[in-house]
Amino acid sequence: ETIGWILGPIYGAVVTGLLDFTDEPWRWVFWINVPMLALLVIAFRGFSKKSRQGVERSSSSRIDLPGAVLLSIALTAVNLALASGGEFGGGTGTGIRAMGGTENPLADRAPWLLGVAVVSTILLIAWERRSRYPLLPISLYRQGPFLATIVANLCLGGVLMVTMVNVPVVVALTADSGNVSSLSAAMLAPFTAAIAVASLIASKAARQIGARATMIGGISLAVAGSILIAVVLDGDNIWTMTPGLLIGGAGIGLLLPALGTLPIQLAGAANRGAAASSALMFRLLGMTVGVSILTALGVRRLQTLTGRLEPIVREPDESTALFLTRQREFIVDHAIPLSLQVIRETFLAAAVIALLAAIPIAMLARYFSSDASTVDT
Template identity: 30%
Template sequence: MRKLVLAAGGAVVLLAALDAYVVVTVLVDISRTVGVPVNRLERITPVVTGFLLGYIAAMPLLGQLSDRYGRRPLIQLCLAVFALGSVVTALGDTVVVVTAGRALQGIAGGALLPITMALIGDLWDERERPVALGAVGAAQELGSALGPLYGGVVALALGSWQWIFWINLPLVALAAVAVQLAVPRGAPTATGDKRADPAGDKRVDPAGSRRVDPAGSRRVDPAGGRRVDLIGGGLLALALGLLVAGLYNPEPAEAVLPPWGWPLIGLGVLVAAVFVWWEIRSPVRLLDLTGTRKGPLLATLGVSFVTGAALLITMVFVQLAAQTLMGLPALDASLVLARFLLALPVAALAGGALARRLGDRAVTAAGLAVASAGFFVMSAWPLELRDHPIDLGLIIAGAGLGLVIAPVSAAVLRTTGPAQHGVASAAVVVARMMGMLIGVAAVSAWGFYRFQSLTADLDTPLPTGDPAAFARKMAEYTAQVKAALHVEYTEMFLVTGVLCVAGAALALLMPARRVTA
């Protein structure tokens, strides 16, 4: 039965991870459908950030709700919302509708990973649990790597990008049946083995009536009715939403940020500070890491944040560069990105082996330094990419970021006690996804502003009585737009390289080989 549970959990996690990055390949196609011209691609970025915002906001909160109401009902609810979001996205003919559909998908998809990890905590004891968690993690990473390629293949094979989301409906139906058959019903209960206790770090008090944590400070309903940190979840979602809204500029011709940018960013920072204050003092927390050394932990999460930002910036803007500068269709452009995506898992395996010999800190710092070198190579790409070998920069960047994945996860586990490993693992994922969300929003704001400033004096040619003259003017205009896009992309890769250098410096503050909580 546990094998069926693992297969069903891995399947739903894989489905959500595929859809997290599936739009990267077809952003240009979606922009045509919703009426966004290629020189105004800043207006299509909410399709990417909307999913990530929902994903991050829902991940910790819905995981807690599954503690209270049971894993199977929450997984089924998330699958239903995921299917609804797929339908809304497929039917969308405006940016607002497509973004709303993607946000619904993100809310549902963000909950599936922590609920599946918690389910493994319910059914596997401490000795066997890492193998099962590794399988779920592999499904998550596989979906992340294959998402852009999957989107390109489906769009090409079935004729339109909408089919990427229509095909989710039968996949969700199959996943729902598997979950219904395999996942136990009811709320999590203790098994009598403290290692397999679904509360993880909870134990029963001498009276046997209530569970208490190891410090004896917080109590939990024995019926599984654990309190849910709705306030913390709401504060986190509000802070992220304000930051993303402040960074989104639909008219970047005049400035990097819109008129409302700095006020919303300041308010988002304030709400984030309130969230931290609440999490320190609240008896119920989204991410409870009490007793953990905060310095090494925050440094490790910061590295995960930087890695996430570099990952998504690469996925989005290499794909756009291949389609707009090289003139490639979606699938061929995703094959250009495949150089980067294939280097990631290969280097991730190498990073785990190297970290055992050299230590997590050294391998993480070296990986980000290698990644920065790859991005600096990419920032030197010439205008005519079709005639230039672009493999080297993509492979170096992908290999460098891949080296970071395993040592960051290992380091954050070494800064926490065994009872907090599940929470710490979720924190790494949340930090990386936040890096994707904030990083791509911030770098995109700068890049789109640069593009608009470079093309501010261009006038779109209008048809005249002389077709040859019109064709000549249109060719000149297209060449100037292409040159501006080239400057935009290469400068964004340069900024990403600098970001990786900062991440390498931050990695030096990660825990050394032997660090105890």
């Protein structure tokens, strides 16, 4: 998982760089995944057939297909609903219209999508209560320590995704369009590398100073990194973010191993698979839902700020070239600085989310030994 954080931005930059002769090469980052996933499915099916040799056929019934379908519907609906308010430049009566953009076609259906998410979640809980092999064992979520780790993973996912999204946005706002992908990967490299290094030393740190101290240190670094980025972010020199990215990445790296293994150790042997998947799922849920919420709020904040400015309106006798020039000047003089201001505010929001993660981690304090860790990270 940690290797994915490092290679992901580099992989995306390489793909878009090699396919820059195509229209919208970023789409190929997703299209390439289709045959790769198909090959993985084929390989997994072959491995599963070999591993099931000598095992009763009834074991295949352990796949909770209804639970998986209901969970997929709930997650898809809530993400579509939250993301429907995240388009900037759609309002014709605001200055931000100069940045372009159109209204999301699902914007008017957001309440319905949220309703689908709520109903699907209720049905999922009801099904999981009666399922013989539940995808999400309800008994696990009734345990305070396990639930605390899930909430902490949810918060951590939100903090992680704010940085992974904001850094490329800053690059796109301030850099030349020709090297946005490669520069974004380079900017994220200190962050992802710090996550990897800190993850490797987290186990040793937990043995020496205790898991509780290690996790509190991780939260402190994550908070400090987000605040530092918010303070020093400069559109003229985006590399000023590097110290904050290193500090924040180190904090997340110290948290990841424990928050990944704690749910497994708190669950019984029969539920270890569900516990591991729950930790990862809620971390990813924090990433997707968190970034959708922050994006929607950030766009609304940006629209409020630019709404105080005079909108860019073409004069009756104004040439197209002059009108486009005025739009570009507006973007440089007003829209980009205000966008950077909103991004600084989202980093401060990430610091608050990281602080919230301290609450469930504090609830786990009595499950840690004083001289080492009860959690093998």
